[in-house]
Amino acid sequence: MKKLILLACIATISFASSCKNDKKETTEETTTTVEEPVVETKKEEVKKIKIKLDAKSESNVNGSAVFTEQNGTVKMVAVMDGLTPGDHAIHVHEKADCSSADGKSTGGHWNPTAQPHGKWGATEGYHKGDIGNFKADENGNGTITFETDQWCIGCGDPNKDIVGKAIIVHQGIDDFTTQPTGAAGGRVSCGGIIQ
Structure with a gap:
């Protein structure tokens, strides 16, 4: 009989202890914080230069050009007035020196890779300054x-x-053939590309 009572006591204590642990587990709240990964997006730097184009060679050609670089590409937008109606050539020249009256202080076409003059993208070659023609x-x-x-x-x-x-x-117009200038005629407007 003592054994039975002892077993009953042990069972009661085990049950009570088990219930107490269950109760403790159910009343404790577990808070888990899951941190979202931080995704950093790198903003591409935009570089911009705006220049003024001044009349040269006794012309009335003025204007401006804006150069914008983004994602590895440079975009140029040039706007001019005072031109004679028709086609005109536009080039990048070697030096940002527009001090002479005829614009020749800028030197020749910018040609760092020593290519022949030609149309932009031509397989025969072209200067890095050979932009081409536009219409007034x-x-x-x-x-x-x-x-x-x-x-x-x-x-x-x-x-x-x-x-x-x-x-x-x-x-005048660039004929894309005559070396090294394209026979484009006098320099009627100039602007130095300076930051």
Whole structure:
């Protein structure tokens, strides 16, 4: 009989202890914090230069050009007035020096890779400054938009960096053949690409 009572006591104590542990487990709240991974998106730096184009060679051609670099591409938008109606050439020249009256202080076409003059993208070769031709309307207003990944703004690469160069607008058209200028005629407007 003592054994039975002892067993009953042990069973009661075990049951009570078990219930107490169950109760303790159910009343304790567990808080788990799951942290979301932080995804950093790197903003691509946008570089921008706006230049003024001034009349040269006794012309009335003025305007501006904006160069914007983003995602490895440089976009140029040039807007001019005072042109004669028709087609005109526009090039990047070697130096940002527009001090001479005829614009020749800018030197020749920018050609860091020593290629022959030609149409942009030609397999026979072209200067990095050979932008091409654009049309002026009957009022003498002209606009050209040009994009390339072969230029950069202030990157320091002598084969790509347009800073320190100049934009020259010519009186005539670029024939893409005549060396080394394309026979584009006088320099009627100039703007140094300076940061």
